[in-house]
Amino acid sequence: MPPMIHSPDVQAARAGGQPIVALESTIITHGMPWPQNLEMARSVEQDIRDSGAVPATIAIMAGHIHIGLTDAQLQQLAQTQNAMKLSRADLAVALATGRTGATTVAATMICAALAGIEVFATGGIGGVHRGAEHSFDISADLQELAATQVTVVAAGAKAILDLPKTLEVLETLGVPVIAYGQDSLPAFWSRTSDLRAPLRLDTPEDIAASHRMRARLGLPGGQLIANPIPARDEIPAAKLAPLIAQAIAEAEAQGIAAKDVTPFLLGRIYTLTEGASLTANLALVRNNARLAARIAAALAQTPLA
Ligand code: PSU
Numbered sequence: 505m506p507p508m509i510h511s512p513d514v515q516a517a518r519a520g521g522q523p524i525v526a527l528e529s530t531i532i533t534h535g536m537p538w539p540q541n542l543e544m545a546r547s548v549e550q551d552i553r554d555s556g557a558v559p560a561t562i563a564i565m566a567g568h569i570h571i572g573l574t575d576a577q578l579q580q581l582a583q584t585q586n587a588m589k590l591s592r593a594d595l596a597v598a599l600a601t602g603r604t605g606a607t608t609v610a611a612t613m614i615c616a617a618l619a620g621i622e623v624f625a626t627g628g629i630g631g632v633h634r635g636a637e638h639s640f641d642i643s644a645d646l647q648e649l650a651a652t653q654v655t656v657v658a659a660g661a662k663a664i665l666d667l668p669k670t671l672e673v674l675e676t677l678g679v680p681v682i683a684y685g686q687d688s689l690p691a692f693w694s695r696t697s698d699l700r701a702p703l704r705l706d707t708p709e710d711i712a713a714s715h716r717m718r719a720r721l722g723l724p725g726g727q728l729i730a731n732p733i734p735a736r737d738e739i740p741a742a743k744l745a746p747l748i749a750q751a752i753a754e755a756e757a758q759g760i761a762a763k764d765v766t767p768f769l770l771g772r773i774y775t776l777t778e779g780a781s782l783t784a785n786l787a788l789v790r791n792n793a794r795l796a797a798r799i800a801a802a803l804a805q806t807p808l809a
């Protein structure tokens with residue numbers, strides 16, 4: 505096994521057979537500004553506890569995979585400037601050389617699977633960027649969903665992406681994209697998009713049963729659960745569209761590329777919406793955490809074979 509440290513809470517949960525939900529850390533270091541990032545990390549963990557599961561925020565610290573962080577570690581990570589953004593490609597180098605960094609959706613899935621955690625909550629996964637036909641910018645999160653058996657609860661893909669292309673790639677990769685409780689594909693800050701989700705499920709129990717069935721079929725890879733942001737917290741897509749377009753144009757003009765694209769766009773949209781995007785982002789992550797906890801509890805009741 506790679507160097508791995510479980511927090512005392514996660515250790516106790518494992519010993520007691522309690523449901524555990526994984527959380528990523530790039531959203532803390534690269535997705536939100538200080539100090540709202542720490543508030544978000546703490547409230548999401550509390551939501552999971554309140555829903556009857558145990559949170560395991562995952563990060564790389566001093567060359568170790570941490571499954572669950574103490575509050576002091578969470579604080580430290582939230583204040584780290586220039587933390588590494590670690591995806592599948594970066595994990596081994598970071599661990600082998602004793603580095604500290606945050607895990608993306610892809611890297612968090614890998615670490616969760618190694619730790620035997622089956623459910624993971626985040627805000628929005630990475631996907632196919634607009635203009636990908638020129639930039640080739642397609643998030644490693646998509647391939648990870650095809651390879652690693654973790655159910656990921658997100659509010660769809662971030663609306664800064666090309667959603668139709670993201671859906672096409674997920675279909676090619678054989679990843680089930682399952683809208684929770686509605687037919688439309690959620691678009692992160694907005695409840696609906698003009699795209700129909702390929703699949704729909706209405707209960708955590710059905711999502712857990714489908715997770716188990718994939719294992720029985722011998723299918724690698726996970727499921728993407730697209731959970732719409734609560735109605736009172738959403739920003740209508742029409743209001744966001746021009747701001748997203750502006751942020752993307754600025755990124756292009758400034759030559760922002762590779763790992764920097766997503767954090768740059770999220771930061772600009774935060775400024776352009778005068779903070780409203782961050783409030784919505786916080787609400788949707790918490791909503792995803794609560795659903796993930798219910799799925800983890802349902803999985804604990806669903807036998808393996
Ligand atoms: N969801 C959010 N905020 C974020 C991210 C997701 O609400 O910052 C992060 C995730 O870690 C995701 C990453 O894996 O953005 C995608 O980055 P890229 O597009 O470079 O693959």
Ligand code: MN
Nearest residue numbers: 641642643762
């Ligand atoms: Mn990218």
